[in-house]
Structures are given as structure tokens and as C-alpha cells.
Amino acid sequence: MTLAQAVDARLRKGIGRGEFFAVIWPSRGQEAVAAGVGAALRRDDRLVTTYRGIHDLVGKGVPLTEILGEIMGKSIGASRGKGGTMHITAPEQGVALTTGIVGAGVPVAVGLALAAKQQGSDRVTAVCFGDGATNTGSFHEGMNLASTWQLPVVFVCQNNLWAEMTPIGDTMNIDQVVDRRLAYAMPGERVDGNDPEAVHRAVTAAVERGRSGGGPTFIEAVTFRFEGHYFGDQQKYLPAEELAAAKEADPIPRYRQKLLDSGALSADELTAIDEDATAQVEAALAEVLAAPAPDLAELDQDVFVNMEGIPS
Amino acid sequence: MTQKVPVQVPKLTMATTEVTFLEWLVEDGQPVEEEQPIYVVATDKVENEVAAPASGILRHGTAEPEEVYPVGTEIAAIEVP
Numbered sequence: 001m002t003l004a005q006a007v008d009a010r011l012r013k014g015i016g017r018g019e020f021f022a023v024i025w026p027s028r029g030q031e032a033v034a035a036g037v038g039a040a041l042r043r044d045d046r047l048v049t050t051y052r053g054i055h056d057l058v059g060k061g062v063p064l065t066e067i068l069g070e071i072m073g074k075s076i077g078a079s080r081g082k083g084g085t086m087h088i089t090a091p092e093q094g095v096a097l098t099t100g101i102v103g104a105g106v107p108v109a110v111g112l113a114l115a116a117k118q119q120g121s122d123r124v125t126a127v128c129f130g131d132g133a134t135n136t137g138s139f140h141e142g143m144n145l146a147s148t149w150q151l152p153v154v155f156v157c158q159n160n161l162w163a164e165m166t167p168i169g170d171t172m173n174i175d176q177v178v179d180r181r182l183a184y185a186m187p188g189e190r191v192d193g194n195d196p197e198a199v200h201r202a203v204t205a206a207v208e209r210g211r212s213g214g215g216p217t218f219i220e221a222v223t224f225r226f227e228g229h230y231f232g233d234q235q236k237y238l239p240a241e242e243l244a245a246a247k248e249a250d251p252i253p254r255y256r257q258k259l260l261d262s263g264a265l266s267a268d269e270l271t272a273i274d275e276d277a278t279a280q281v282e283a284a285l286a287e288v289l290a291a292p293a294p295d296l297a298e299l300d301q302d303v304f305v306n307m308e309g310i311p312s
Numbered sequence: 313m314t315q316k317v318p319v320q321v322p323k324l325t326m327a328t329t330e331v332t333f334l335e336w337l338v339e340d341g342q343p344v345e346e347e348q349p350i351y352v353v354a355t356d357k358v359e360n361e362v363a364a365p366a367s368g369i370l371r372h373g374t375a376e377p378e379e380v381y382p383v384g385t386e387i388a389a390i391e392v393p
Contacts (some may be wrong), residue, residue, distance in 0.1 A: 013320060015323060015324075016322055016362070016363065017347075017362060017364070018320035018322035018362065018365065018384075019318065019320075019365050021321060021322075021383060021384060022323070023323070023326050068325055191317070203393065216382045229346045230325065230326040231325070231326070232323075232324045232325030232326065233325070234356075234358055254352075277322045
């Protein structure tokens with residue numbers, strides 16, 4: 001959680017003062033979901049996420065140089081600098097796809113789960129998306145097939161209550177996103193997305209179900225995004241009191257306090273974790289800023305396996 | 313040896329390709345602290361204060377009020393002792 005927060009904060013600081021140039025969709029506020037999901041997945045389990053997925057990538061263990069490098073279009077990026085924030089892929093950590101199209105990751109995740117089933121693998125695919133994605137046709141098609149074919153998928157809706165600039169109540173006539181699973185006879189639950197342990201418990205149970213042949217699960221993790229839709233979004237559409245109330249439930253200070261109160265970690269240990277996160281980000285950033293842009297020869301690489309029949 | 317840290321026009325939103333320089337908040341040759349707002353730009357009809365990327369002496373460049381500058385333009389430098 002603290003590492004994802006440190007990455008997000010450093011990117012916003014550097015972009016805001018002209019130190020470097022990039023486009024991000026900040027994940028600040030949603031770190032507890034990513035931590036719970038990432039810790040519940042095996043390394044070879046697949047993850048599909050969205051452009052607001054930097055926290056998810058950190059949670060799945062993608063090296064910071066690959067994340068920051070891709071965001072800044074450098075050759076050491078996860079997609080060798082050719083994908084940008086919206087298209088980060090890291091096969092070694094199981095990150096199959098980051099998509100820039102709302103709802104588009106869902107059928108891809110279902111396909112990855114179908115592949116695992118056909119290959120006789122016990123790996124599970126988790127797919128993260130926002131509340132807005134559950135209004136798309138691709139979401140419902142994916143949910144339907146995953147349930148019909150009992151595929152090992154964990155659908156994780158990171159419900160941050162806003163779809164770009166539109167509040168959730170303007171686009172759906174149900175009280176809880178989790179109710180959408182009922183149309184597909186899919187098990188699932190709604191959890192506090194600002195509580196990493198609640199997310200972890202729910203995702204762990206869903207992963208076990210998928211791995212043991214029990215089919216898909218839908219999880220709604222209710223959270224909030226503090227920095228708007230994209231970096232620089234002034235959030236004039238967002239009532240100030242709603243943002244203030246959401247920040248009261250900021251998962252990071254809240255979990256820090258819980259760890260302190262329970263005696264799990266001391267204040268010094270927590271501070272050391274924060275400092276280590278900052279140091280990791282600074283070290284990765286220095287490496288990324290010094291790295292070259294992709295070579296021109298990269299232009300037609302990774303496009304088609306076989307160029308035969310492809311017009312040149 | 314003095315190191316010069318460039319002050320570059322930031323990409324303030326997803327759609328920003330250029331900004332309108334409005335004014336300096338710190339005089340030429342004055343000391344600034346990292347993160348201190350040092351100039352104001354307008355983009356998407358919104359005014360933004362831009363923070364210093366380092367602590368040191370601010371050296372204004374050639375930016376003129378109401379002039380438009382592309383993202384990345386070096387409009388000043390900070391001399392770090």
C-alpha cells in the first residue's frame with residue numbers, strides 16, 4: 001500500500017512541476033484493494049487491470065523500473081516504452097493486460113481463464129475494473145460466459161463511486177454493484193475496499209474457489225479516488241464534502257493506525273516501511289530518467305508474429 | 313560548483329500541450345525552496361501555480377506574460393549551490 005502510494009505521489013509531484021512528462025490516472029485512495037488482490041494471488045496467477053492500475057501493478061509485484069519506465073516511454077519499461085500507462089504488460093509477474101478501454105479487460109480475463117482450464121492449469125485470473133465498466137456490454141458478456149463455463153475468474157470491481165466525471169447513481173438503478181452477479185448465479189460479496197484485510201479475505205476465498213474448480217466470483221470493493229479521473233483533473237464536479245468524507249476513510253493512515261493499535265508493528269517499523277518505499281521509488285526513478293527512449297528499430301517489433309501477408 | 317536545474321513547463325493535464333504564462337511569483341535572483349510555487353500558468357481556463365523543482369536561486373528566462381509556451385519549454389533555471 002505504501003509503495004503504491006509512494007509511486008503515485010512521486011509521479012504527481014514530478015509531472016506537476018515539469019520535472020518529467022507523462023499522463024497518469026491516479027490510484028491514490030484505492031491502494032487497499034490492490035494490496036488485498038496482489039497478496040491473494042500466486043505469481044503465475046493472471047491479472048488484468050485498467051489505466052487506473054498503477055497500484056494493481058505494484059501489488060502484483062511488477063518491478064518499479066518497469067512501471068515507471070513504461071509510464072515515461074523508456075526502453076526499460078514493461079512494454080519497452082511503446083505502450084504507456086494504458087498498456088502495461090508484465091508476463092513474468094502474471095500481468096497479462098492493462099487496458100485503456102473501460103470494460104474491455106473483462107472478456108480478455110475470461111479468455112485467459114478459459115485457456116487455463118483447457119490447459120489443465122490451476123492458475124486463476126483476476127480482473128480489476130471500475131463501477132462504470134459494469135455498465136458495458138463486454139462486462140455482461142464476460143460474466144455470462146464465465147458463469148456458464150464455470151471458469152476460474154475473480155471479478156474485482158474497484159467501486160470508487162465515480163465513472164470519469166459521473167456519479168454512480170446517474171448511470172445505474174441498483175443500490176449495490178455486487179447485485180449484478182445475481183443475474184449470472186455467481187457467488188460474491190461486497191467488502192470495504194479501504195480495508196486491505198477484508199479485500200484479502202474475500203479474494204483469497206474467491207481464488208480458492210476458482211483454483212478448485214468452483215468457478216468465478218464477483219467482489220465489489222467500495223473505495224474512492226482522491227485525485228480525480230486523470231492527473232490535473234480539477235474535480236469541479238465533485239462536492240467538497242464528499243471528497244472530505246472519503247479522505248476521512250483514507251485506507252493508508254487507517255491501516256497504519258490499526259497496525260499500531262494491534263501491536264503488529266511499532267511506529268519505528270512503520271516509518272521504516274514508508275522510508276523504504278520512498279527510497280525504492282527514487283532509485284527506480286533515477287534509473288528510468290537515465291534510460292533511453294525505445295530505438296526506432298522497435299517500431300515494427302511485437303506487432304505480428306509473422307509478417308507474411310501483412311502490407312508493408 | 314553550481315548545478316543548474318531547468319524549470320520546464322509541466323504537462324498539467326492529459327490534454328495539455330501548451331500553457332499561457334501569467335506571472336512570476338518570485339523575483340529573478342531570489343532564493344526559492346523546493347516545492348515553493350514560483351510561477352503561474354493558465355491551462356484549460358484554469359490558473360495553476362507551478363512549484364520549484366529544487367531549492368536554490370531562481371533565474372528567470374525569457375517567459376513573457378500572456379505568451380503561450382509548449383509543454384517542456386525551459387522558462388527558467390534554479391542554481392543549486
